[in-house]
Amino acid sequence: MTGQRSTDRPPTLGVGVDIGGTKVAAGLVDADGTILDSVSEPTPAGGKIAALVADLVDRLRDRATAPVAGIGVGAAGFVSADRSTVTFAPNIDWRDEPLGADIARLLDLPVVVENDANAAAWGEYRFGAGADSDDLLLVTIGTGVGGGVIQDGDLVRGGFGAAAEVGHLRLVRDGRLCGCGQHGCFEQYASGSALVHDARERAASDDPTAAALLARAGGVDAITGPMVTDLAQQGDPLCVDLLHDLGTWIGEGCASLAAVLDPTVIVIGGGVGAAGDLVLGPVRAAFEEHLPARFHRRVAEVRLATLGNEAGIVGAADLGRAASDRTTSTSAPADRTGD
């Protein structure tokens, strides 16, 4: 299945770049979504990121065995509708940063800038868990909740480039305060941070079922998500219960999103995948329970992501390559009538 959609593309490579709060990683990716080579450096101050990206791409290009056709850059934040400017980034001091133009000037290659979660959704759509679907919802459960939407084979970006911020779907009126300034957002209940918050709250309340978790952590503040997952896999009732709650929140959020988007496949990404069916079972149950008109429609399949942390780089690289295909096809239209 991998690469099925690549048959009409030239045998060129793309570079995908993931700009994180602590490091900038770049991968050289082929037309089948395979990462051939990668480099990374710590994230510098805002203004120097374009120069670092250009340097990382040059290093990969020097070692590459085929031409690099385009660059895709994934960054956390809002990206303008023309995929060039980061209009707002929560972790880096960027306001209307012309990142795409700055990198393109240094490299003389097409550059596409994309929201990091959108890039990951594109990666799972092209080469991962959603490669058999043209209508895909990716929900990534990490520190927060991210995601992306593919509709009819295209990324949904919205009129201003800020669509698909699925983590900020409101689930609870006057609920927990979110970093976005609103209350009751999906990610305040369905994220890894929410899992840790709930686990620590249970452990701090003298709940006798928290004994094993407390013994493992050595103290309330030392409880982590992987500890909860690990104990749940050993059958610890509290930790099973915590993952069940997490999965239920994820499923409820997905049901509301599906009411609007009607995906055929929902891909669950992020660290929560390590919990497997302990979380996926409750996700599916809550999704079906809360899906509007459940018995009068077809129900999306819920699956775990398959590309892991590499989804963003793989997706961004493919978007960069696709941008170069568009440039090529406008300047030299393909004439296949004589083939």
Ligand SMILES: [Zn+2]
């Ligand atoms: Zn929010």
